[in-house]
Amino acid sequence: MEPIKVQSEGGLNVTLTIRLLMHGKVQTHEFKLKGETVKKMREDSGARINISEGNCPERIVTITGPTDAIFKAFAMIAYKFEEDIINSMSNSPATSKPPVTLRLVVPASQCGSLIGKGGSKIKEMRESTGAQVQVAGDMLPNSTERAVTISGAPEAIIQCVKQICVVLLESPPKGATIPYRPKPASTPVIFSGGQVRADPLGASTANLSLLLQHQPLPVSVAPAAGLDASNQASTHELTIPNDLIGCIIGRQGTKINEIRQMSGAQIKIANAMEGSSERQITITGTPANISLAQYLINARSEIMRGGM
Secondary structure, rough: OOOOOOOOOOOOOEEEEEEEEEOOOHHHHHHHHHHHHHHHHHHHHHEEEEOOOOOOOEEEEEEEEHHHHHHHHHHHHHHHHHHHHHHHHOOOOEEEEEEEEEEEEEEEHHHHHHOOOHHHHHHHHHHHHEEEEOOOOOOOOOOEEEEEEEEEOOOHHHHHHHHHHHHHOOOOOOOOOOOOOOOOOOOOOOOOOOOOOEEEEHHHOOOOOOOOOOOOOHHHHHHHHHOOOOOOOEEEEEEEEHHHHHHHOOHHHHHHHHHHHOOOOOOEEOOOOOOEEEEEEEEEEEEHHHHHHHHHHHHHHHHHHHOO
């Protein structure tokens, strides 16, 4: 397969969605209302831009369109944030201008590709664009997504976003993606026992996770699609290399407990066998529980492989 290239003109003949995570009512209020900022950005870029509603400390900004429209919208957002920083400095004793910082929301299964073997890809992005890029080690609450933080001058951020899009288009998400939604506790995605409800909100937000829009089934709904097919418990076994087992268990068992809680499955890790380079993991639960647990374990493994 030939690598996908992002061109400065003409772009890619694909439509994609990028999600930005914003903190605080002040930031989203200014971004939303000052001079009808979002309306102008929509018109000038050709991208669809929406800001999530609700009384949450965080908001999701969803940007959808062809790649050229996405990059134009990102450029406008980056320059708008820089303008806000400069304006805020006029009433501040600070002398050095802080960098523009944006946070993307990316499926955990794609983060390994962003990091690259031994951190090679993320290092290449930093060096070629001048932007600082950091991939969060933990998933966002009640989701299988991670935050990717980009800091720097607007020009550096724009170039970095282009490179990130290329990587994500070349390495689509694996398995099910549960998108991060900063919603009140009254509308949870994951319930006790690991059950996933395909609520109306789930259907409308299923395509908001940096996924190509031509996929036949939104992957975030995939665990729920087969939820009622069978509730009978079964067992699945898989093997994991010894050098990855520590990252799956986590410090004092934090990671494996997180996977148990999110999936609702029982997970047992066998003791190390003398002379064996692998450990056996036994997963017990409904088919949906097992599928989600297996995905979360594989996603964790991919992240650590990318960082080696």
